[in-house]
Amino acid sequence: MVMKQHLKQRISSLTVGEKIGLGYAAALGLAVSGTIAGFGVGAHYQTTASAQAEQARNEVQLLHRLQSRVLQTRTHQQQLIPLASNPEKFQDEYTHLLKHKDEIRSIWAELKTFVTASLASPNRTQPELPAFLATYDDVAPNYAKAVERRVTQISKLNLASPTEAKQAQTIMLKFTNSDLAIQFDGISDDLVDLIDQAYQQLNLATNSQEDARKIAQRIIIASITLSVAIAILLAILTSRAIAKPIQALTDVARRSTEESNFNLQAVLAQNDEIGTLAQAFNQLIDSVRQLLDQQKQANAQLENYSQTLESKVDDRTQELNQKTQELQQLLEELQRTQVQMVQSEKMSALGQMVAGVAHEINNPVNFIHGNLAHVQEYAENLLTFMTLYQQFYPDPAPEIQAEAEELDMAFIQTDLPKILNSMKMGTARIRQIVLSLRNFSRMDESAFKAVDIHEGIDSTLLILQHRLKENAEHPAIEVIRNYGDLPPVECYPGQLNQAFMNILANAIDAIDEMNVNRTYQTIKANPSQITVQTTVIGANQVKITISDNALGMPEIVREQIFDPFFTTKTVGKGTGMGMPISYQIVTEKHSGQLACDSIPGEGTEFVIQIPIQQQAQTPPENNGAELPGTETKGAETKGAKTKETETNPVTVSALTSNSLI
Incomplete structure (x- = not known):
């Protein structure tokens, strides 16, 4: 106990x-x-x-x-x-x-x-x-x-x-x-x-x-x-010992909060932790009352500061918005300038190279083509003379008879005119290719000129003929021309031909990519095709549609094809500048429209619309290179007149094919 x-x-x-x-x-x-x-x-x-x-x-x-x-x-x-x-x-x-x-x-x-x-x-x-x-x-x-x-x-x-x-x-x-x-x-x-x-x-x-x-x-x-x-x-025991005094203290705290009366005081006669808590609470009430008084004063000052700050923030926001717009415009202009600089440098370098090659080809080709007529005439005269000789001297010496049989003179008399005709046709073909290069570029024309659009498309297809023709891996790519009756169209011919080149090269690339996994027989049964169609729309619009039957492209790619430097090709095969440049040529240089429509698995279609007659614009930069003027030199050898003719002035642009896909 x-x-x-x-x-x-x-x-x-x-x-x-x-x-x-x-x-x-x-x-x-x-x-x-x-x-x-x-x-x-x-x-x-x-x-x-x-x-x-x-x-x-x-x-x-x-x-x-x-x-x-x-x-x-x-x-x-x-x-x-x-x-x-x-x-x-x-x-x-x-x-x-x-x-x-x-x-x-x-x-x-x-x-x-x-x-x-x-x-x-x-x-x-x-x-x-x-x-x-x-x-x-x-x-x-x-x-x-x-x-x-x-x-x-x-x-x-x-x-x-x-x-x-x-x-x-x-x-x-x-x-x-x-x-x-x-x-x-x-x-x-x-x-x-x-x-x-x-x-x-x-x-x-x-x-x-x-x-x-x-x-x-x-x-x-x-x-x-x-x-x-x-x-x-x-x-249970603890709640009985401390719940009542704590409840009293809670009542005082609740009243002071609900009534916002911070003059109340908790009265407790205990000396334990609850009594200490009551004293601390009373001190807290006093501190809160003092803080409220200080807060009233601070709120008044804060209200003044707030009004001033809002005015400054509005001014600064307007200033930042204006600078943001200026920076956005500057960035867009920088991107356009970058595209133009890249294209200008490339056009200049390639143009000079192609111009030099065309010049060097034209001189000997014109010399050969011009003299072939004289060679053919001389050969025919010699063959006629030989026939006449054989007619009046049918029994030549044994040595001459043996040499004639060794040389097969009968075959030479038959084959020599054929060889000369073939050479003449070959030189004519080379001159036609050089003429197509000149028709394709036409960068020496610094103003709008009314030209035949079909002529530019045909020149472009001729330049790309080596990629269209049949080889050991696949049959030829069929080109279907559905040309309408177009009037002469005012344009920058060289730049417009460059846009045709980029789009057609893209179509060929897409078809080649599709044919990688197809056999020769499969391609023969389902031939690869590129369709070019031209029509007149309204009173002052022409429409050029270039479509292929390749694999097409997904929507996410189609939305980015006109963005500079966007390409789906491997490194070294594409720069992503072909389509942006084509878009700039059509829309900015010719006030036209360039649109793309593609269905995955069925093919891609590019639609170009430009006015037939253009309003006056600032001439574009001449990115071509002009060859020297013509000269004619003559010489005579053994009584025969020989001619050597150099080429006329020709301007050749860079034949770019920076394709997208």
Whole structure:
């Protein structure tokens, strides 16, 4: 009784925090102790059950392996009977039997070691297993030796003889029905019972593990339940001791908040933590009242600052928006300038190169073409003279007759005019190509000129003819021209031809990409086609449509084809400038429209619309290169007049094909 009274006084002298801490420490200690005890007991039983389960699993595994090898050995031994007449298969089957014999010996030794170890451990194996090992310890070796003796006996027979093969089968058949063989079969029969008992032990060990888990769970739940009950009891006692004064303090706080009355004071006569809390609350009320007074003054100042700041922010926002617009315009102008500079440099370099090549080609070609007429005339005169000579001197000297037969003069008289006509046609073809280059470029014209659009398209197709014609990999690309009746169109011919070149080169690239995975016969059955169609729209518009039957392009690519430097080609095959430049030529230089429509799997179509008559614009930059003027030189040799004519002034533009895809 005295100790109980002393304990009660001792607890009463504690502060609220100490009482709460002591109670929850007791509840937590009980929960932790119960949990540790539960885990400890469960771990002990779990360890024991796990060891038993591991022992049972190892035993099952060994017995299964031994049973499998015994059955396989017995099967191979029985297969020796029908294979006695086939020495090769007989020996192969016997080799498998020897392999399983060695495996039985190894597993038997493992099983003995396992039984010996289990006898020394708390988890003992089933008692029938040592008796099994003692019973059949010599059976497997004796069985193997008996088989070996009979195989040795059979190896001495001539198995190619039907009689001796039959004798070998009889030897193996008698052994199959012998007592030793039947005793060897008993190993497998006894193993079935031992395996069943081992599985029973494994199930018992598994159940023991589950029981250990349930025991640990019950102990933990009981300790937690008890600790929760103690915590609830302490909470009830604590609420009775401190809830009332705290409620009083809460009422004062609520009134001061709802009524905005910070002159209220909490009155509590306790000296514990609650009394200290009441004093602190009263000080807080005083501080809040002072802060509110200061806040009123700060709000007035902040209102003034806010109005001033909003005015400054508006001004600054307008200034930033204006600069942003200026920067955007500057960026767009920079991009346009960049495209123009790139194109200008490339056009200049390629134009000079092509101009030089065209100039060097034209001079010798014109010289050859001009003199071919004289050569043909001279040759015809010589052939006429020779015919006349043969007519009046039909019997030449033997040496002349032999030389004529050696040279085959009859063939020369027939073939020489053909050769000269072929040379004349070839030089005419070269001159036509150079003329097409001149018609294609026309960059020397610094103002709008009314030209035949069809002539520019045909010149462009002629330049691209090497990519359109048939080769060993694919048939020729068909070009379908559906030309309408167009009047002369005012334009910059060279620049417009450049746009045609970029679009047509893109179409050829797309068709080549599609034909990579198609055979020659497939392309022949479904030919690749490029269609060019021209029509007049309204009173002052022409429409040029260039379409192909390639694979088309997805929508995400089609939306970006006119963006500078956008390309889907590999590095080195495209710069992404062909279509942006074409778009600039059509829209800015000719006040027209360039649109693209593509369906994946069906093809792509580009539509160009430009006015027939243009309003006056600033002439474009001349990016071409002009060749020197013509000169005519004459010379006479042996009475024959020889002419050499240099080319007329020709301006050649860069034949760009910066294609998109």
